[in-house]
Amino acid sequence: MRALPIIIFSLLATPALAALDTTSAPTLPFTPSGYGEPEAVMCRAPQPLPQGGLGPKLCMRNSVWLKLTDTASDLSADGKAVFARDTVAEPSGKGHPEAVTCRRPTATTASRIELGPTVCLTNKYWAGLAAEQKRVNSYGIVVSTKVNGPSGRGDGIPVLPTELH
Numbered sequence: 001m002r003a004l005p006i007i008i009f010s011l012l013a014t015p016a017l018a019a020l021d022t023t024s025a026p027t028l029p030f031t032p033s034g035y036g037e038p039e040a041v042m043c044r045a046p047q048p049l050p051q052g053g054l055g056p057k058l059c060m061r062n063s064v065w066l067k068l069t070d071t072a073s074d075l076s077a078d079g080k081a082v083f084a085r086d087t088v089a090e091p092s093g094k095g096h097p098e099a100v101t102c103r104r105p106t107a108t109t110a111s112r113i114e115l116g117p118t119v120c121l122t123n124k125y126w127a128g129l130a131a132e133q134k135r136v137n138s139y140g141i142v143v144s145t146k147v148n149g150p151s152g153r154g155d156g157i158p159v160l161p162t163e164l165h
Contacts (some may be wrong), residue, residue: 020057030099031074033122034066047077055079072102072118087118093127101126106138116140 004044025041040062046054055077068074074085087104095101101123105115116138129135133146 001061022057025059027057028098030096031068032062032065033098034062034064034069035122036062038063038066044075049077069100072120085120091121091123091126093123093125093130095123097122097124097127099123103136108138151158 011047022041022043023044027043027045029045031044034042036042038061041059042062042065043057043059046057049055056079058075058079068082071086072087073082075082085100085102087102089104091101092101093101099122100120102118105118108114108116115138119136119140121136129142132144134142134144137143
């Protein structure tokens, strides 16, 4: 009998089963991205249910929200089911800066047989890529779209003349 309280206390002390402090947790009107401090708690405001009314306020650690973002997943309004996020062909970064937008997979080969990953980033990040003349290629890697060399806009690699001796 003495072991029972110790077992219960040790279970509640584990991060997965401990009660989350949601009193001071920020609440967003959309699903949080999970970026930031992994142990920080973020909440999603109640979402409209298909049958009417609102679902519950959902609060989880950023590490859990990030797993949803990384797998292009979201939680249903009632918080009981996981589903695939909607995707777009070319994310522009428009919308709430902290909201997540997912780019649908693009072809990695000319025959279009192989597709790259679905890439999910915050709108702020998508807008930043466009401002820095960068994009995410079909393999999910950030690459520059700047024109380099002598025909560039001055931001490429400088070409210096050499003297022959």
